[in-house]
Amino acid sequence: MVKEGLNIMALNIGKPQTLTGLGQTVISGIVKRPVDEEIYLSQEQLTGDGQADLVHHGGPDKAVCVYSYDHYPYWEKHLDNTISYGAFGENITITGGTEQEIHIGDTFKWGEAIVQVSQPRMPCHKLAKKFEVPDLPKRVIETGFSGYYLRVLKEGAVSVKEPLIFQERHTTFSIAMVNDVYYKRCKDKMVIEQVSEDPYLATSWRKMLTKNKK
Known part of the structure; x- marks a missing residue:
């Protein structure tokens, strides 16, 4: 069950910039930096944040990306390197709130805003x-350490100092279950239909x- 409040360890934002890796160069907003000041969360995104590929990133159902710090020790061991907040391109790095704990539709109050888990x-x-x-993307899928997105039900000022305060649970489908159904149970028509x-x-x-399902 979700704790009453999920503490935010870091609030991370970043504009699209050139990213070079694996012999290729792309424009991406995956590089984030922690900020301490209060910023405004609109229906689309946090002020100061941005995405390069608006077809696959951003928009009302992807306004805020969340990742649990609980997974960081695993990745530091797997990558044999120390990683910093926002390492996975997430907007908020939280304690707890893993994919097993969080359900689709879970609603939280964050500062002045109201947010809801979307996917x-x-x-x-x-x-x-x-x-x-x-x-690495394949390994993320295998572990289930995917992170998840929030939609914004009410806009408002937010900050790293304000926890995510749990409000309501609407479904029995955890993020972990949705991942499992999509990636590993893609032939289970009954479960797919339910989700x-x-x-x-x-x-x-x-x-x-x-x-x-088809």
């Missing part, structure tokens, strides 16, 4: 390029799950 985070090639580890009909799950994921 798992799907790792892409830019994560591999940032760390220069070709199979894909969840109105709190982002439309893009509902469509992907439905496509898998």
